[in-house]
Amino acid sequence: MTLLFVGLGLILAGGVAAVAFRRSVPAGDVAFVLLVLSGSGVGLVPALRVLSGGPTVHVAFSGPIPGGAWVVGIDPLSAAFLLVVLGVGAIVAVYGVGYLADERGHRAVAAAHLGVAGLLVALALVVTARSAMLFLIAWELMSLIGLLLIVFEHERRPVRRAGLVYVAATHVGTLVLFILFAVWGRHAGGLTFDALAAGAERLPAAGALVLLLALVGFGVKAGLVPLHFWLPDAHAAAPSHVSALLSGIVIKMGIYGLLRVQSLAGTPPAWWGWTILTLGVASGIFGVIWALAQHDLKRLLAYHSVENIGIILMGMGLGALGLAYDRPAVAAIGYAGALLHTLNHALFKSLLFCGAGSVLRATGTREIDRLGGLARALPFTWVAFLIGAAAIVGLPPLNGFVSEWVVYQGLFQSALTEGPLRLAVFAAAGLALIGALALACFAKVAGVVFLGQPRREAPRGVTESGPWMTVPMAALAAACILIGVRPLIVLEPALRTATFLGDITGPLSGVGFAPLRDAAHWIGLMAVTVILVVALIYALQSWRRRHHAVDWAETWGCGYARPDSRMQYTGSSFAAPLLEACAPIAGVQTHRSAFALRTQAVDLVLDGVVLPSWRRLRVVAERLRPIQSGRLHSYLIYIVATVLALLVYLFAAGRP
C-alpha cells in the first residue's frame, strides 16, 4: 500500500519537476519522464501483487474529515484498473513529451505535463478510494484536470465549445453521483464502501434507484449511447496524447464505477443485466456507424471509443445476467471479457490516438480526405497505426481478438443454459456486425490516410516523429502483440478479478474454466501460427521475386492515360455504400449541387436533442433573468422570503 503512495508521489513530483525545470529544455523533460515511469512502476507493484492472487490491502485515515473515514485500498478490481491507469497512462505521458515539444514557447507545455501527472494521480485515487467522499473528490479532480487538458488550445473556438459541452456533461454526471451516494449513505448509515455494501439490503426497491443513478452518473463518463454526446468533440479537441488518455483510460472510470457499484449492491437484478447488455449492443452499433461517417481522424477514433465501451458493456451485462440467473460460469466469463477489453482498448486506442497525433504533427490536418500516402513518409507510424487498427477491429493475432473472443465465449455459453438467459445469444450477432463495420471503418482510415498517393501537396516536409513519440508507440504495439500471442497472461488475472467481482466461490473458480483456459492456449498458438505462416509465404515470395522478372508500372487505370492523385477513392466515397444502407441512423447530412456533393456528419444526440433542448432552456432562462437585478435589497428580500417559506413548510409538516 505504501508503495502505491510512493509511486503517486513520484508521478506528482515528475509533474512539478516539469514545471520547475521548464526553462532547461532536456532536463525538465527527462526528469518528468523518469519520475513518471519510476512512479508508475513502483505504484504497479502492489497492483500486480493483488492481481497475481495476493491478499487485498487497504488503509484508513480517520479523524476530523468530512464524510467519515477516508479509506484507500487495492482489491482485484482496483488492481485491474490501476494496471490500465499507471501502465498505459505512463507510456502515453512519455509520448506527450515528444508531442508537445514543438509547442514549447507558445503554449503552457510544462503545465500540461503537470496536468497529465495530476490526472494520473487522480485516476489512481478514483480506482483505489474506498469511501464515497474521497471517491467523489478524486472523481471531480479527474474531471476538472481533464477539462484543463482538453482546452489546451483554447484560442480556437471549437476547442472552447468542446470544453464547455464536456464540463456541462461531466458535472451533470457528478451531480447524479452526489445524489447516488447521498441516498445510499442515508440508508446505509455510513459513507465508506464497506458500510455501503453492508447497507445495500436496506435500499428501497431493491436498489433500483441506486442502479439507475449509477447508470446515468457513470454512463455519462463512459460515453455510452445516448450519453456520449460530449465525447467526440472533447476527444478530438484535446492534444493527441490527452485524447489517448481520455479515450483509453478516463472513460473507463465510468466502467469502473458501474462495476464497483454493482459489486457493492450485491447480486444484480435481471433487468439491470438486460439493460446493460442492450445498451452495450446499441453503443457498439451506433458508435461504429457514426465513426464510419466521420471525416475527422480524431473524431472517428473518438466514436470508436463509444463502440468499444459498447463491447465492454456487453461483457458486463452478460456478467450481471449470469449472476442474476445464477450461472456463475457465464458471469465470470462475461466480466472477464469486459475487464480484458478494458485493458485492450486502453492499449490499442492509446496507440491509435498516438498514431493520429503523429499524423497531425507531421501534416497539420486531421481531415481524412486531405491525407493519403503517408505510409512512405511515416513508415513507423504506419506500422504502429496498422497494428492498432487490426487490434481494434478484433483481428487475430492481436489483443482485440482475445477479448472479443472471450465476450463471444460468454454469449455462446449463455446459449447452452436454460431459461431467458439464452436470449443473450442474439447479442453475438450484434458483436459480429460491430466487428465487420469496424473492419470497414479502419480499412477506410488506414487505406485512405496512409496508402495510395498524397491527395494534395503537403504544406511542409512530412517527417517521421522522434524517439519520444515512436518508442512509446512501439511499447503499446508490443503489448498488443504480446497479449495476442500469449492470452493467458492476462486471462488468468481477468478471471480472478471476475470471480472476485461476482463473489463467485467454490469449485468453479478452479476447474470450471479449464475449457476456456485450454481454448485460450489454442488462440495463442493460432496467433503464432498465423504470424509464422505469413512470414514463411512472404519469404518464399520475396525469394521468388529476386529470381524472376519484376516490373514496375503505373497503377492500372483501366485504360485511362492521365491518372491523378485526386482521382483516388476518398474516405467519404469508401464509406458511402454502408452509410446509405444505414441511412436512418447514420446522421449524415448530404448537400448536393450541380457539380459537387458534400456530406456532413452530425451527432444525432448532440445536434438533434441536446443542443435544441439547451436552446429552449435558454429561452425559459431569459424570462427568469429579471430576478437577478443586482440590487442588494432585493437579494435580502429573497433571503427573508426563503427563510419564511421554509418555516411555513416546517410548521405545515408538523415539525416545529
Added chain:
Amino acid sequence: MTGTSLAALGIALLAAPALPGIAGRTKAMLTGRTGSPVWQLYRDLAKLMRKGAVYSTVSTWVFRLAPAVLLACVLVASLFVPLDGRTAIVRFDGDLVAFAYLLALGRFGLVLAALDTGSSFEGMGASRDVTYASFVEPALFLSFTGLALASDSLSLSGFLGEPLAAAWSRAAPSLVMIAGSLFVVLLAETSRVPFDDPATHLELTMIHEVAVLDHSGPDLAIILYAGALKLTLLAAVVIGVLIPRAGWSGAVSIAVLVGGLAMVGVAVGVIESVMARLRLTRVPQVLVAASALAAFGIILLLG
C-alpha cells in the same frame, strides 16, 4: 485429430481449385456452351506461378504482404473445419469465432492492398467488399449460434457429427433454415452470383475481381487459390450440416465430402445460370434476409 481428418484436409487442399471449375462448367453446359475444362484453374495457377509480376509504383509492402496474409489465414482456418464431417485437425471451444475472424483478417489484407494501389476502381471494389461483409458476418454468426444450440457445443467439430444427427430428428426445420443461411453466406463470402459475378468484364460492375485488379503472377495465383479454398471450406460446412456423418466409416465420410463438394460446385453453377446478379442496393436486403432466416431457425430451437 484423426487420420481421416488429415486425409480430408489433404483432399480439400488439392481439390479446391476444381470447385470453381465445376461451377463454370455447369454454367457453360446449361447455357449451351462447351466452356473451359474443370481443371482450368489448375492450369491458370500453374501458368501464373511461372510468370513474373508487375507492381504499381504507388504500391508499398502492404500490397505484396496481403496475398501471404490471405493464404495464411485461409490455411489456418482450414485446420478448424471438420472436413470429414466429424472432427477437425484442431478443435477448441470458440474455434468458430477464430474461423470467422481469420477470414476477416484475410479480407482486411486484401482491402488494404486494393487501397494501396491508389486506384479508384480498386477502392470501389474494396468499399463494396467491406459493405457486403458487414451484412454477411451477422448471418454467419447467427448460423453458427443455431448450430451451437442444436448440438450443445461451442466448436465447429462439435457442431457436426453425432449431436447434429440427433438434432435432425427433432429440429429439422431449423437446420434447413440454418443451412440455407449458410449457403447464402457461402455465395456472398466467395463473391458468386447473385452477389458478385466472377465472369463480368466491366470494372465498374466488379466487386471482388476489381479489388484484386493490380495483382499479377504468383500473387494473383495465391489469391485465386485462397478464394477457391475458402469456397471449399464453407462448402464443407454446408455439407456437414446437411449430411451428418455419425458413425460412418472414414472412407465413406471422405467420399461424401468429395461428392458434396462437386454438388456444391454444380449448385453454384446452376444459380449462376438461372439468376442475374442483384442490383447493388438490393444485396444488403438479401443478406439481412439470410440473417433473419438463421434467426428464425434459432427461435425455433429456443422454443
